[in-house]
Amino acid sequence: MTPRQEKVDEPGVTGHPAGPIAFMARNSVAANVLVLFLVLAGLAAALNLVQEVLPDLSLDQVQVLVVYPGATPGEIEESVVMQIEERVRGVEGLDQLEATASEGFGSVVAHFRAGTDLDRAMNEVKAEVDRIALPAEAERPEVREVTSQQNVIRLLVHGNVPERTLKEWAYDIEEGISALPEVSLAEVSGTRPYELSIEVPGSRLRALGLTLEDVAFAVRQGSLELSAGRLSTGDEEILVRTLGRNYDQGDFEDIIVLTRTDGTAVRLGEIASVRDGFADTDLSLRFNGRPAVGVDVYRSSNEKVLEIAEAVREHLDSEILPTLPAGIGVEIWKDDSVDVSGRLGLMIENALLGLALVLAALTLFLEVRLAVWVAIGLAVSFLGTFLFMEWLGLSVNMFSLMALVLALGIVVDDAIVVGESVFSQRERGARGLAAAIRGTRRVSTPVIFSVLTTVTAFAALLPVPGPQGQLGRPIPMVVIIVLLISLVESLLVLPNHLSHLPAPGGGGEGRLSGWLARIRARVDVLLKRVVNGPLDRGLRLAVRQPGVVLASAAGLLVVTLAAVRSGVVPNQFLTPIEGEVVFANLEMPVGTPAERTSAVARQIEEAGHRAVERLLRERDPDADPLEVAVAVTVGRQAALFDPLGGNATEAARGHLGAVQFKLEGWERHDIASSTFERVWRDEVGALPGVRSLTISSSLITLGLPVHFNLSHPDPERLAALADEFVAELSLIDGVFDVRSNLDQGARELQLELKPAGRTLNLTVGHFASQVRSAFFGAEALRVQRGREDVGVFVRLPEEERNSADDVERYLVRTPQGEVPLGQVASAGFARSAATIHRMDRRRAVTVTADVDAAIATGQQVNRALDEGILARLSAEDGLFEHTYGGQREQQEQANADLSRSLFLALLVMYALMAIPFGSYVQPLIILAAVPLGAIGAVAGHMLLGLSLSIWSMYGLIGVSGVVVNDSLMMIKFVNDLRASGMPVREAIVTGAKNRFRAILLTSVTTFVGVAPLVFETSTHAQHLVPLAASVGFGVLIATALLMLVVPALLAAQAALLPRGATQSEALRRTNVYSTFHDGK
Known part of the structure; x- marks a missing residue:
């Protein structure tokens, strides 16, 4: 017999059916091969994953672009836009039509319902557009899918040289970059097109x-x-x-x-002047005061940002910079690889720190070797996740990284439950293989079903449509992958590793192990005092007077909901994700000369420099001046990534401008992008003659918190209503950057x-x-x-x-x-209007505004408008109509879809618990404990001064998985004790006390696992803080409540049984796992 075969005959193992747990526990080769496969394949996949800041989106939009040189917006509306609208309105799957007519340019964007075959829809739109007889002077319509493609690198070629010289150098640079094997597309931007003008x-x-x-x-x-x-x-x-x-x-x-x-x-030369120059358009770009031209490098879906950036930087250093003439320079203005590397490095740093803290917490409760194997299992689960991410086409982006943070807080649960159960068996005298198999089998069924219920909860997030659903979809997908791999590792690999642990006190312990053992012994003493003292008294109160405990918990839940509803804890659908560039988009009255717009842009730039100096003085009066990079555009505004706005490229217009400050490296001076945004806005103040000025530090937006589309068949009446609405909106406290796309237009x-x-x-x-x-x-x-x-x-x-x-x-x-x-x-x-906007074949005016979360929320402002001016205008004019857009539209759509999918998820979760429990009631007890996590999550947000957001909800779903797991385990132990003949109340108290260490350990390790992110100060991680706070504080506070609420619910259930019910009948009503477990 081999040594491993001999261990099969240890007490408690002989006679058990083999099963996968026993097979893998006995077979070290199989367990180690599985680990080796997950580690090596995961590492290989991780090196091959596409890296990007944001995931690619399918926006379900088709755009028709028509260039009609010299035509007025009215001409384009009548002869181009309305014809296109009429032809495409019958295309199958169409949800909404959005159109714009401006000078020389017309655009119609067809929004299709989620799930529509976009290739077929685009072909139908193209076929309909081809049937239209457009004016002879109009160019051929361009029909294209609206995509979220963004440049990953932007170079600025700058110098005090003629525009043609800069542009030719930009084309040479673009040609060299396009030839790189890592790059599929590069374009020159920010400059006027060439034109030959023959003037007679x-x-x-x-x-x-x-x-x-x-x-x-x-x-x-x-x-x-x-x-x-x-x-x-x-x-x-x-x-x-x-x-x-x-x-x-x-x-x-x-x-x-x-x-x-x-x-x-x-x-021709005898009678005319032939000028080979640029089109007479108002477009210019300056970098740090010098004329500039941009070169944008794009990424296709299978290309990696880091590889593109490395290739471009190497080409820049070796081929471009050495050949540049004096007076011309090239600056890397934007580089997504820096953002990706920064966020990836931050996540790795926090993950390693969290893992170390988890290991430290485990050693306080479990043997050192056992704790190490549990921690190693977590690392294996994460590495294996990369393999399945590659198979499913997922990339490394800020949302998949967010999912890994969330997973760190919840997947530790499975390994800890198994590890703690094995530890308990070892404390009772079981050794090696016997302890590993018996401990794992004891908790395998509740672990399996708790993971399945958590997977079900996250699966409910997969069907959310729209851009916000696509952006957030990597979160449930990655978490589900990690959960399933962790389940396999905990049940099939961890028992084998734990079976090799030597007997406690069996020798081989070093000085460190002995020291940790002494600390653990003290923790055990303290734990027993808590269990046999305050916890015992609390549990006995809960089973004697369950109504008091349940009423108190319900009161806490009501207070929590009231805090959210009243705005004590602010509620933002999407908290801003800060970028390294803060921009100010400027709009002057239509018809303003480009020179005037440029002068105002210079004022805004000077205010930005004053803001920099002010922030440096406030933080360190003796600090050296900070180098800043500034880009100023006249003729166009800065392009913020906005999936809701489409990507139409309109002709340059002299009344538009943008000023951008690059903030790379500012974290060393403790200056966040949002802080600079606030101070810059303060320094700019009120600028006379400016129609609108928007200053933002957001990397991405799904619209603004206040967004209304107003429509009326009479254009003059519509303009008057829009002006009245804007005036009312501007008076609301906390509202800023109020903007209407209605303009008086230029003189014609x-x-x-x-x-x-x-x-x-x-x-x-x-x-x-x-x-x-x-x-x-x-x-x-x-x-x-x-x-x-x-x-x-x-x-x-x-x-x-x-x-x-x-x-x-x-x-x-x-x-x-x-x-x-x-x-x-x-x-x-x-x-005449400089730009005519239309929604669903009617003229419309869009009014948007931002909201200072410290003063009000978007929900509060929207509610005030609904109940105030919008209700009054609708009552006064029956032809007036309005719809929502921006974050409100996205939130309402997401809430409606989530309500349906979460309802179905709850039914599936109920079934997953009811089947093994053999009870209709006890699954309801577990589900009733889920809201306890919300109490903790909201309390954490209040403590840290955070706003609730959609990312908080993702964290809350993670908390629900932990709560379900802990509740399942507690009820399982209570039912086992009841099945052995123990009285109901004593079984509830004893079962809860027996599970206290595992539940406490789960809570502590979950909190410390995400704690580095909860208290992270980097701007790269601020969008993750609400998610981490939901998980950390939600689990901590839910644990404290869970230890009393679930026993109270069990006691209430027992009290409601029929008086004549015998013990065996009661068990048949509520039994959990016994039949299922015996068959394992």
Whole structure:
């Protein structure tokens, strides 16, 4: 016989059915091979997992983009947007239509219901759009899926050199980066597109009897490259191609525009000024005061941020920086690898610290070797999780890391229950294999069903739709994986390792082990005093007067709910996740020149520098000045990752701007992004003439806490209602950054053909075409030059098209000759909306605002608006309608879906407990104990000054798993004692006392496991603190309540049994596990 075979005959083992637990406990090779597989495969998978800050999202949106150069928002709404809306409104699965019409640009976003086949929907949308007859001047519609793709690296090429020089260097850098095998896509950004502008004075046109359209036609015909067929010879086929494509200024100047009667040619360069430059748009980017151009590097779904970043940085250092001329520099403005590495390093640091604290706590209650094996089992479970994450296509991102934090607090439960049970067997004299098998079997069934109930609870989070559901989906998936692997490890691997432990006092203990044993002995003495003193008295009170205990617990629950409902504990659906860049998005009145917007942006930048100096003075007056990086954009606003807003790219507009401060490394000075945001906002103060200013430090948003869509069929009435609503909203305490997307629009010179013009046989179409060509430009052709599609426009010189007088003096050609425009058309100024917004085929105005959580919550503000101005406006005007958006819409949708899925989860959890219990009542007792975790979680939030959020709820579900496990174990022991003939009350008291050490150990290890994150100060971890606080404090306080509430519930159940029921009948009503256990 081998030594392991001999141990089979130890007392308590012989005669038991083999089963998987006994088989694995006896077979060290099988157990160790399983561990080795999980460790090695997990390590290999961990190295191969995709790393990203945020998971990829499927937004279920299809966008139709139409560029219509020179068209007003009203024109685009009528001739483009409304036609598209009408065609696509019948596509199957459509949930909502959202449209925008702005100058030269139209967008329609079709929102589809979750689960819709988006490829099919996009094909249907494209087929419908292709049937639309759009204006001839409009470009071909682009139909695309709206994705969450974000740049992972952004380089800024900067220097006090011409814009063309910067742009060409940016293209060279982008070409080199695109050639890297690790990079699939890189693009140049933040600069105006190239444009060839051919400017012909009106006098030259009249002298030659030409129009701008004639010149454009000549340019078009003089710059062609066409295939002319093929020649078939005896030996080969030869393609014939006419070459005549022009590319640069010199080529175009040589085009023949007109041939005189004497045969002489008039070339374009003789009558026109050809400018090879940039489109006349208001777009500029500056980095630390110097002109700049961006190069954005993107990541596809299977590429790794860290590998991309390393390749780009190496290429930058070895190939780019050494070749740059003097005066040009390249700065890495954004690098997601820094964020990923920082968050990953922080999580590893906290996980190792938590694991060490767990091990330390275990050694206070269990033997050192036993505690070490339990801790090793946790590490094995986490490594094995990486393997299944790779198989399921999960990445390493801030939400999967959040799941691992949550799992650390709850998976320790299984191993501790098994380890403590084996320890109890060893205390009773069992040794080696006998103690391991007997201890594991004793708790295997409740462990299995407690894990299954926790898995069920987390599975209820999987169906949550929308962006918030997709962002949070890695959390339940990862936790479920860890739970199942931990279950396998606890029941099939841990018993084998624990069977090798030497007998207590059997020798081989070192000085450290002896010291720890003495500490454990003192802890045991203290524990016994607690168990036989305060706990015993409390338990006997609970079984004698269960009504008092239950009423007290119910009172605590009512107080907790009241604290949440009243706002004593603030409730935010989504707490901000801070980034390293704090941005200020600026909007001036429409029509504001770019120069004025730039001047205001400089004021905001100066306020940011003052905020930096102020924060440094407050923290360390003697600190050296802090280096800051600042990017200022005019023409566009900073792009915050907002899945709800789509990713439409509109034309640059001079009244928009953005100022961004990069905060990398500021944690060394104890300056959080949110702190700088608050001080910056204070330093900016009130800026006259600014329409809206939004300052934010958030890395991601799912909308703002206050978001309303207002609609009315009368645009003027809608504008008045929106203004009234904004004024009322601005008066509410705690509300800031109130913004409406309704604007008065820029002044518009509206031309209308007079009867005199019609008598000259001048049509509206011919008249509009001439005016458009003169002042916007007639597009002759487009030239592919390098990576850019360059437009070639023919127009009047700038000095002939820069005032209203120039328009009225412009000579319009009629069949009877040329006449001044003022004679054939009337001109008048009016204002028109710069951007027209539509929701579900109706004009709409969106009003948003942020809320200071220290003063009010979004729920409180929304409730005040619902009961106040919105109720009044709806009563006064029956045509007025409003809907919710932003966080409120997401929260209501999530609550509705969660309510359904959690209800089903509760039914499954009930069934999972009712079947092995053989009881209808006792599963209800366990479920009744779940709210005890909420009392602790809310108390923890109140103690730390935190707001409740959706992440707090994820933590609360984790707490429910621990509570269910502890309750299951307690009731199992009580039922075993009752089955042995012990009276009901004595069985309840004794069973609860017997389980106190395991329950206390579970609670302590859970708390210390997440404690590093609860008290973490890094800005990278602040979004994790509510989750960790829910788990840590929820388990601690729930444990204290659980020890009294569950016995009280059991006593109340026993008291409600029929008077004539015998002991055996009572057990048949409430028995748990005995039949199930005997068959193991």
